Amino acid sequence: MKILKYLKIINLFLIKFIFILFLAPNVLFAAGDTIDIPKNDWSFSGLFGTFDRSAQQRGLQVYKEVCSGCHGMRLIAYRNLKALGYNDAEVKAFAADNEITDGPNDDGEMFERPARPSDKFASPYPNEQAARVANGGAYPPDLSLIVKARVGGADYIHALLSGYRDAPKSKNVPDGMYYNIYYPGNLIGMPQPLYEEGVDYADGTKATEEQMSKDVSAFLAWASEPELEERKKLGISVICFLLVLTILSYFAMKQIWAPIKRRNQNIS
Numbered sequence: 659m660k661i662l663k664y665l666k667i668i669n670l671f672l673i674k675f676i677f678i679l680f681l682a683p684n685v686l687f688a689a690g691d692t693i694d695i696p697k698n699d700w701s702f703s704g705l706f707g708t709f710d711r712s713a714q715q716r717g718l719q720v721y722k723e724v725c726s727g728c729h730g731m732r733l734i735a736y737r738n739l740k741a742l743g744y745n746d747a748e749v750k751a752f753a754a755d756n757e758i759t760d761g762p763n764d765d766g767e768m769f770e771r772p773a774r775p776s777d778k779f780a781s782p783y784p785n786e787q788a789a790r791v792a793n794g795g796a797y798p799p800d801l802s803l804i805v806k807a808r809v810g811g812a813d814y815i816h817a818l819l820s821g822y823r824d825a826p827k828s829k830n831v832p833d834g835m836y837y838n839i840y841y842p843g844n845l846i847g848m849p850q851p852l853y854e855e856g857v858d859y860a861d862g863t864k865a866t867e868e869q870m871s872k873d874v875s876a877f878l879a880w881a882s883e884p885e886l887e888e889r890k891k892l893g894i895s896v897i898c899f900l901l902v903l904t905i906l907s908y909f910a911m912k913q914i915w916a917p918i919k920r921r922n923q924n925i926s
């Protein structure tokens with residue numbers, strides 16, 4: 659009987675714990691005026707999700723032709739692009755299209771040279787100050803980890819890129835600012851970057867605004883977490899291992915307790 663009482667107490671604690679952990683945040687913070695970000699069906703979401711190589715390659719093209727004019731990706735090296743399905747020669751050619759500042763040389767001077775696969779992505783500006791001056795005071799953040807750095811991840815990036823609208827009459831939009839329904843405060847220093855047919859896709863896909871925005875978001879999701887596929891694979895094997903272990907320990911437990919059970923039956 660005592661055990662039952664203890665069990666009841668433990669149960670109550672468990673219920674409270676689950677409530678605090680999973681349910682309370684939704685109830686307590688539901689009243690805040692958060693912006694509703696539409697959810698998308700990404701190839702990489704879910705337990706078994708993997709990256710879609712062709713979407714990523716298109717995303718890289720959008721980054722290269724549109725975003726890289728203002729945003730750097732200083733944590734990604736050109737050779738990392740092999741993960742997107744490119745071979746050595748393609749990576750080499752892609753890198754060589756970019757100029758990197760290297761040095762100092764024997765005369766103590768910095769010099770420009772074509773990038774090599776081992777170089778990190780070339781930055782559009784030499785420093786933050788230069789970036790701000792070129793963008794009316796706003797700083798275009800590095801995009802290497804942006805999907806991890808923003809609530810909503812890839813869904814937010816996709817929403818932001820397709821969230822430019824005409825401002826309502828009541829909203830005053832200062833020069834150099836743009837109205838975006840998904841940016842906190844609605845005024846962003848980034849002009850709308852994507853327009854229909856903004857790029858000419860190498861694989862012939864039609865470059866709608868929606869398509870480009872989704873592709874570049876998928877590419878940025880990979881950049882933020884290149885080990886996603888490995889992580890999921892490991893997770894699945896760990897779950898399988900634990901499942902087998904649970905079954906084995908159940909039968910081991912039965913075997914160990916069998917003589918004791920038999921003895922108890924003989925006593926009663």
Ligand code: HEC
Nearest residue numbers: 724725727728793796797798799804815846847848851874
């Ligand atoms: C003309 C320059 C320019 C181009 C091109 C551009 N951006 Fe930006 N971007 C900016 C600036 C400036 C900011 C900072 C805005 C601010 O702080 O108000 C910014 C901010 C952002 C942010 C951060 C928003 C946040 O929540 O803080 C993301 C994400 C972003 N850009 C993604 C992109 C992507 C993806 C592309 C390519 C499709 C792109 N940008 C193209 C200038 C640019």
